[in-house]
Amino acid sequence: MSTTHNCPACLAPFTVHSPLSHYYVCTKCKLLLHKTKKDDWEKDTTAKSVYTDKIASAFWIGDTVKVKGVDYTLVSMAGYKGNYFEWDEDDGTYRGADHYRFIEVRLQDDKGFFVSMIEDEEGFAISQRVIPPRSCIPEETSKGDVAFFELKGNGSKLEQGNYKPTSFIGEFSYKPDIDETTYYADILPNEGSKHGKLSVEWQLENKIPHSVDFFEDISYKFSNTASLIQNEAILARAKPLIWAKHSVFLFWGLAMAFLIMAAIMKVAGENFIFKEKFSYGLYDGFQKDSVVSDEIVLEDVGAMYELLIENAPGSSADQSLDVSIDVIDASNRIVNSFDTDFFIESGYDDEGAWTESEKEAKLMLRLNQAGTYRLLITCTNISAYNNSISGDLKVTLNKTHVLRYYMFGFGICALLGFVCLQLEAWYMYKYFKKSVGFFATEYAQVFWGIVGLIIIAIIFTV
Amino acid sequence: MLNLQIGSSIKVKTTLYKVAAYVLYCSEGEYWAEWRLANDSQQGFWLAQDSNGLTLYEELPEKPTIDVYEAKVANLVKVNGMDVWPTANYKATVVEARGDAGVRENDFEEVVELVNEGSRFAIVAHHIELKLFKGELLTNKQVKI
Numbered sequence: 001m002s003t004t005h006n007c008p009a010c011l012a013p014f015t016v017h018s019p020l021s022h023y024y025v026c027t028k029c030k031l032l033l034h035k036t037k038k039d040d041w042e043k044d045t046t047a048k049s050v051y052t053d054k055i056a057s058a059f060w061i062g063d064t065v066k067v068k069g070v071d072y073t074l075v076s077m078a079g080y081k082g083n084y085f086e087w088d089e090d091d092g093t094y095r096g097a098d099h100y101r102f103i104e105v106r107l108q109d110d111k112g113f114f115v116s117m118i119e120d121e122e123g124f125a126i127s128q129r130v131i132p133p134r135s136c137i138p139e140e141t142s143k144g145d146v147a148f149f150e151l152k153g154n155g156s157k158l159e160q161g162n163y164k165p166t167s168f169i170g171e172f173s174y175k176p177d178i179d180e181t182t183y184y185a186d187i188l189p190n191e192g193s194k195h196g197k198l199s200v201e202w203q204l205e206n207k208i209p210h211s212v213d214f215f216e217d218i219s220y221k222f223s224n225t226a227s228l229i230q231n232e233a234i235l236a237r238a239k240p241l242i243w244a245k246h247s248v249f250l251f252w253g254l255a256m257a258f259l260i261m262a263a264i265m266k267v268a269g270e271n272f273i274f275k276e277k278f279s280y281g282l283y284d285g286f287q288k289d290s291v292v293s294d295e296i297v298l299e300d301v302g303a304m305y306e307l308l309i310e311n312a313p314g315s316s317a318d319q320s321l322d323v324s325i326d327v328i329d330a331s332n333r334i335v336n337s338f339d340t341d342f343f344i345e346s347g348y349d350d351e352g353a354w355t356e357s358e359k360e361a362k363l364m365l366r367l368n369q370a371g372t373y374r375l376l377i378t379c380t381n382i383s384a385y386n387n388s389i390s391g392d393l394k395v396t397l398n399k400t401h402v403l404r405y406y407m408f409g410f411g412i413c414a415l416l417g418f419v420c421l422q423l424e425a426w427y428m429y430k431y432f433k434k435s436v437g438f439f440a441t442e443y444a445q446v447f448w449g450i451v452g453l454i455i456i457a458i459i460f461t462v
Numbered sequence: 463m464l465n466l467q468i469g470s471s472i473k474v475k476t477t478l479y480k481v482a483a484y485v486l487y488c489s490e491g492e493y494w495a496e497w498r499l500a501n502d503s504q505q506g507f508w509l510a511q512d513s514n515g516l517t518l519y520e521e522l523p524e525k526p527t528i529d530v531y532e533a534k535v536a537n538l539v540k541v542n543g544m545d546v547w548p549t550a551n552y553k554a555t556v557v558e559a560r561g562d563a564g565v566r567e568n569d570f571e572e573v574v575e576l577v578n579e580g581s582r583f584a585i586v587a588h589h590i591e592l593k594l595f596k597g598e599l600l601t602n603k604q605v606k607i
Binding site for chain 1: 488493513535536547549579601605607
């Protein structure tokens with residue numbers, strides 16, 4: 001029963017599959033046409049534009065889609081955007097508004113049976129009209145209140161919201177109107193119902209309920225697209241969508257895994273450079289002593305070195321020791337200096353005796369050039385009440401890495417992941433169908449991979 | 463739209479019918495088709511198809527106890543002792559009629575659709591006649607043509 005015509009505006013050929021269809025939105029020029037009594041098609045001069053946002057879908061008019069073993073032809077699509085408010089069971093109120101988009105896809109088989117499919121970022125659902133159970137029929141209405149259903153329905157509330165069409169394409173048995181708002185409430189019927197989640201949808205006219213319908217959606221997840229669509233061309237069209245959707249998470253996961261692995265390898269590969277033990281003895285008239293370490297050869301310019309100083313005091317009496325370390329190059333120039341204090345303090349308070357001590361210090365060192373270095377270590381007794389202290393200082397030098405650089409890397413990855421998600425959402429809605437563009441292709445993964453490697457390289461060379 | 467010719471057979475669930483008439487309706491810019499189905503019983507059956515699917519309407523012998531104008535959408539009303547909830551109230555114009563349809567082109571009907579627990583109803587006013595129908599939503603698999 002299909003008939004073929006030409007758009008009176010752009011002359012593009014189009015096929016109408018159903019005698020019920022009295023409206024057609026041209027797939028090329030997007031103009032609304034209507035059928036005349038002579039079965040001709042002419043431009044509908046009364047309508048506003050009925051295609052304001054690009055419909056982003058793996059499907060298109062004329063595609064063949066297999067649903068539950070039956071071949072259907074895709075005859076129309078309508079894009080919608082709206083707001084929804086999720087029900088908070090604990091607070092007993094609806095949460096703040098979130099935005100969403102979906103596409104209604106209408107299919108017809110060769111015998112003239114229709115199927116409606118809803119496509120959103122979660123995947124596909126077959127939508128069918130149902131007779132509601134009692135728990136989903138309101139007791140009464142507040143007559144015109146847009147929340148009239150929400151007030152009285154006694155099924156379990158899930159969410160409510162509203163949506164408006166943004167674009168129509170293909171053939172329709174009703175006049176496309178982008179100004180028509182539909183209100184809805186998603187409800188889980190009381191126990192014992194054969195239905196799952198039901199959607200009650202209503203429209204108002206002059207703030208008075210004009211029509212109400214009840215629908216049930218049977219979901220198909222995106223990962224099962226292949227089971228729903230058996231047409232190779234559509235699968236090929238859907239592939240970059242699925243590929244790129246996964247590639248964001250794949251890249252993010254790989255980048256994080258790489259950083260974690262690199263961190264583990266760095267920590268495991270921390271290598272020992274130098275260790276030396278010095279004894280000190282300070283007393284009245286000799287409160288300061290210096291010693292020079294053996295030569296240390298450091299070749300890795302830009303690497304981080306960790307200087308670990310451990311103090312082993314000769315007694316547990318209260319004492320304070322100041323240790324300054326100068327790093328001296330082969331020309332006896334001081335290229336870096338550090339200073340740290342060690343102490344033992346004790347006393348009594350309400351809870352009895354207490355002791356505090358500081359016996360270990362870590363200092364970080366980075367060199368501008370390779371060479372042979374020595375450490376000039378100066379110990380000074382700075383105890384207030386102890387003129388005689390002694391002990392051992394153990395100095396260890398390890399090549400190491402700084403954790404904060406990894407933390408910085410994780411932060412960059414998290415930020416990048418967020419940017420990826422935003423871009424994914426952007427292209428899924430705007431650019432998937434046609435003019436796919438760079439971000440919606442397999443090349444996106446390569447792009448993000450290169451960006452990630454550059455960022456990681458920058459992190460490791462800073 | 464279903465490819466049904468007048469005189470052809472159609473099986474709805476387990477019952478075989480003959481297609482006796484075809485009517486194309488329009489209301490507020492929306493079009494839908496109805497076929498009058500006949501079988502051995504004396505009752506009238508109408509198979510309706512709109513963009514949301516198929517519904518089989520069976521004419522009930524009793525007359526509705528309220529007029530179409532009394533049923534406001536989303537306001538609970540009592541019809542023939544049942545609590546029902548109107549879901550739509552509209553004027554349908556006959557665009558095309560073929561066979562023994564009982565209506566002619568440009569005739570109009572006032573229609574109220576109603577639901578209650580597990581059932582769907584319609585009250586149809588045509589001229590001075592008022593009819594009550596019980597509706598059943600059908601899946602595609604329940605109809606064999």
